[in-house]
Amino acid sequence: MIGEDPTPAGAFGVEAIAMTMRFGAFTALDNVELKVRPGSFHALLGENGAGKSTLVKCIMGYYRPTEGDVLIAERERAISNPKDAHAFGLGMVYQHFTLVPAMTVAENLVLARDDVPAVVNWAKEKQELEAFLSRMPFRVPLDAKVSDISAGERQKCEILKQLYLKRRFLILDEPTSVLTPAEADEVLGMLRKMVEAGELTILMITHKFREVMAFADEVTILRRGKLAGRGKVSELTPDDMARMMIGAEQLTVQPSRTGEAGKIRLEVEKLVARDDAGGLAVQDLSLTVRAGEIVGIAGVSGNGQRQLVEVLAGQREAESGAVRVSGAPYSASREEMRRHKMSLLPEEPLKNACVGGMSVADNIALREFDRAPFASGGWWLNKSAFRKDATSKINRYKIKTRTPDTPISALSGGNVQRAVLARELGHDVEVLIAANPCFGLDFAAVAQIHAEIMAARNRGAAVLLVSEDLDELLELSDRLVVMFHGQLVYETRAGEADLTEIGRHMAGH
Amino acid sequence: MADGNIGLWTVPLAVLGGAIRVSTPFLFVSLGECITERSGRINLGLEGTLVMGAMSAYGISYLSGSPWLGVLAAGLTGALLGALHAGICSLPRVNDVAVGISLMLFGTGLAFFLGKPLIEPTAARLPAIDFGWWSDVPQVRAALRINVLFLIGVALAPILFWAFKTTRWGLLIRTAGESADAARAMGHSVLAIRLRATMAGGFLAGIGGSFLSLFYPGSWNEGLSSGQGITAVALVIFARWDPMLCLWASLAFGGAAALGPALQSVGVTSGYHLFNAAPYILTLLIMIITCSPKRTLSGAPAELSITR
Numbered sequence: 001m002i003g004e005d006p007t008p009a010g011a012f013g014v015e016a017i018a019m020t021m022r023f024g025a026f027t028a029l030d031n032v033e034l035k036v037r038p039g040s041f042h043a044l045l046g047e048n049g050a051g052k053s054t055l056v057k058c059i060m061g062y063y064r065p066t067e068g069d070v071l072i073a074e075r076e077r078a079i080s081n082p083k084d085a086h087a088f089g090l091g092m093v094y095q096h097f098t099l100v101p102a103m104t105v106a107e108n109l110v111l112a113r114d115d116v117p118a119v120v121n122w123a124k125e126k127q128e129l130e131a132f133l134s135r136m137p138f139r140v141p142l143d144a145k146v147s148d149i150s151a152g153e154r155q156k157c158e159i160l161k162q163l164y165l166k167r168r169f170l171i172l173d174e175p176t177s178v179l180t181p182a183e184a185d186e187v188l189g190m191l192r193k194m195v196e197a198g199e200l201t202i203l204m205i206t207h208k209f210r211e212v213m214a215f216a217d218e219v220t221i222l223r224r225g226k227l228a229g230r231g232k233v234s235e236l237t238p239d240d241m242a243r244m245m246i247g248a249e250q251l252t253v254q255p256s257r258t259g260e261a262g263k264i265r266l267e268v269e270k271l272v273a274r275d276d277a278g279g280l281a282v283q284d285l286s287l288t289v290r291a292g293e294i295v296g297i298a299g300v301s302g303n304g305q306r307q308l309v310e311v312l313a314g315q316r317e318a319e320s321g322a323v324r325v326s327g328a329p330y331s332a333s334r335e336e337m338r339r340h341k342m343s344l345l346p347e348e349p350l351k352n353a354c355v356g357g358m359s360v361a362d363n364i365a366l367r368e369f370d371r372a373p374f375a376s377g378g379w380w381l382n383k384s385a386f387r388k389d390a391t392s393k394i395n396r397y398k399i400k401t402r403t404p405d406t407p408i409s410a411l412s413g414g415n416v417q418r419a420v421l422a423r424e425l426g427h428d429v430e431v432l433i434a435a436n437p438c439f440g441l442d443f444a445a446v447a448q449i450h451a452e453i454m455a456a457r458n459r460g461a462a463v464l465l466v467s468e469d470l471d472e473l474l475e476l477s478d479r480l481v482v483m484f485h486g487q488l489v490y491e492t493r494a495g496e497a498d499l500t501e502i503g504r505h506m507a508g509h
Numbered sequence: 510m511a512d513g514n515i516g517l518w519t520v521p522l523a524v525l526g527g528a529i530r531v532s533t534p535f536l537f538v539s540l541g542e543c544i545t546e547r548s549g550r551i552n553l554g555l556e557g558t559l560v561m562g563a564m565s566a567y568g569i570s571y572l573s574g575s576p577w578l579g580v581l582a583a584g585l586t587g588a589l590l591g592a593l594h595a596g597i598c599s600l601p602r603v604n605d606v607a608v609g610i611s612l613m614l615f616g617t618g619l620a621f622f623l624g625k626p627l628i629e630p631t632a633a634r635l636p637a638i639d640f641g642w643w644s645d646v647p648q649v650r651a652a653l654r655i656n657v658l659f660l661i662g663v664a665l666a667p668i669l670f671w672a673f674k675t676t677r678w679g680l681l682i683r684t685a686g687e688s689a690d691a692a693r694a695m696g697h698s699v700l701a702i703r704l705r706a707t708m709a710g711g712f713l714a715g716i717g718g719s720f721l722s723l724f725y726p727g728s729w730n731e732g733l734s735s736g737q738g739i740t741a742v743a744l745v746i747f748a749r750w751d752p753m754l755c756l757w758a759s760l761a762f763g764g765a766a767a768l769g770p771a772l773q774s775v776g777v778t779s780g781y782h783l784f785n786a787a788p789y790i791l792t793l794l795i796m797i798i799t800c801s802p803k804r805t806l807s808g809a810p811a812e813l814s815i816t817r
């Protein structure tokens with residue numbers, strides 16, 4: 001940076017001009033322009049794979065754009081790596097936390113500095129950190145291990161870290177994906193105040209219209225690597241923005257809710273399960289789901305939802321307690337799943353529901369592969385039956401794959417989930433367990449998955465839906481329960497649900 | 510009592526002496542491996558490093574007449590082998606465990622090959638400090654003849670403990686071991702950090718080897734190491750990646766290894782081989798007690814290939 005002028009004091013703006021980024025034959029960004037005014041709160045909207053992350057990574061120096069320039073405070077700057085961007089006062093808060101979980105908050109903050117002293121004088125550093133925190137709008141416990149603090153506090157830490165490093169242009173990548181609505185409002189509200197005070201400029205990647213409407217001044221919308229629209233938030237409606245995001249694509253229409261809840265299908269009684277570290281993840285949890293009913297489990301991630309689903313899926317042994325399906329004891333064996341027509345849509349389907357290196361056809365046949373018509377005598381596999389079944393399901397579920405023999409790991413997230421959907425819902429279903437089924441998927445896939453889940457319910461399936469997305473839960477559930485620290489702490493009919501009440505219970509109050 | 514007939518007291522005394530003498534290589538290898546593993550990589554090749562260290566220390570000591578030059582040579586050989594491990598592991602899609610096993614075989618094989626001419630000659634040995642001068646019981650004096658390397662190792666454990674907490678390098682090593690993404694996001698090169706940590710680990714393991722050939726047992730032959738290097742790797746897991754616990758665990762293993770010879774010296778000869786197997790039985794027991802399929806190890810660096 002020697003010889004370069006420092007960025008002027010106060011908030012400054014950043015512009016990306018004619019950004020194009022090609023990875024081999026694939027064009028991730030095509031002549032995109034982004035203009036973030038000094039002292040503004042700018043939202044960058046777009047579906048998964050629209051090029052939002054690629055664009056900010058070009059600005060931050062992680063990628064070298066194929067073409068295009070970056071202007072910082074109206075001056076063209078060469079940013080060849082993240083360190084250059086940091087020197088200009090640019091900082092980024094990632095979607096996945098970059099804090100070291102096994103270290104304390106103080107250690108994480110000091111560690112992030114470019115000039116960590118060879119021997120750290122902790123007494124002096126702690127004093128300086130306290131002084132810094134007293135000037136900040138939110139506080140974090142300095143001596144707590146990051147692994148012991150809540151997701152909301154971690155997100156605050158990430159932001160504080162950037163401010164501690166004196167960054168004045170912050171890029172936030174989906175900063176509220178792990179926060180309760182109340183936590184999200186608190187964090188964004190405080191950042192908004194700092195923007196209004198002229199101390200900061202913020203560029204926030206998001207897909208939540210609510211946050212764009214409430215906190216952003218301006219918005220830039222990307223679709224498939226191209227600029228799809230931009231403007232002042234005050235002059236746009238969420239519908240306008242959604243249209244710009246998805247273009248002319250037709251979305252699957254969700255069937256309306258029909259029929260009443262029947263008899264109890266899934267019954268969980270006083271279930272106790274531990275997490276990988278041996279701590280109690282699920283504590284004395286009892287729950288029933290009736291036929292023709294969707295029960296939604298809300299909660300901030302890490303409150304035992306994952307372990308609960310893993311027990312029901314047979315991926316984890318319960319410590320104690322009982323699970324019954326249609327009145328019969330259930331231990332997640334293959335025979336029981338088959339007999340009770342159980343279906344599972346676990347989170348991260350590529351990892352939890354597929355064998356990545358195997359073909360789409362093999363993955364679709366995974367549950368029935370050794371039975372007729374896929375196999376004769378229980379051992380001789382009939383590959384043409386695999387392919388025939390897969391071809392019909394690929395058409396029915398609109399799975400975009402080159403051939404049925406393509407390895408499933410080559411498919412996009414939405415199409416992997418469609419393939420799992422085809423396998424799990426392509427036949428009669430009596431019990432469906434779904435965990436974050438739409439996480440990270442595009443509008444079209446989300447609409448299709450929601451429609452399939454609702455259709456399964458209408459056909460009389462008992463559905464347990466675990467999700468971190470409250471909107472999804474409110475839209476699909478008949479009944480909603482909130483999970484906190486491994487226990488169910490609140491229950492309500494979804495039709496009468498009060499968002500603040502749910503948020504309060506999600507935060508454990 | 511001056512005739513040295515102290516009866517059954519011989520056993521605990523010999524175990525204590527053994528704990529001090531036999532534990533030194535354990536201590537150095539485990540502290541070295543502790544550094545490497547805290548940076549997020551496992552170096553199973555330390556058994557080979559240990560044997561190479563023993564051979565090069567013996568050779569240099571014999572040629573130069575200075576055992577301390579031998580110790581230095583052992584450390585440098587170890588660092589070189591560490592660099593080789595780190596270098597191969599920094600290539601894409603290379604598994605550190607597999608590389609470690611091959612380097613273990615490579616190190617021992619190379620040491621036997623290069624060390625063939627060293628079996629006959631006698632090299633200058635490391636001196637020991639007589640802490641038993643106050644006693645006239647020969648067993649006590651023998652048990653308290655303590656090598657300087659042991660003292661250095663004992664001092665190194667708290668130093669490392671302190672360094673992991675309060676030095677820049679300690680923090681960087683832990684960051685690389687706990688979250689490579691975090692380290693990268695801060696602009697650090699994870700591979701460079703691991704290279705240095707693996708070299709430091711190799712350096713210490715090499716010194717551990719020099720103790721074998723230059724003090725106890727104090728000669729060079731192909732049966733010199735009885736798996737101390739690989740046991741020390743297991744010991745790091747048992748010690749939960751904590752340098753201070755590495756120290757106590759090394760002493761316990763050293764004591765266990767001295768049990769067989771001590772019992773034999775008081776005339777318990779039945780089951781002699783069984784008692785000699787004490788350290789290995791201890792390793793197995795510790796692994797069975799501390800591991801469970803239901804949970805991951807607490808304290809394990811998150812980037813280690815065994816915990817990921």
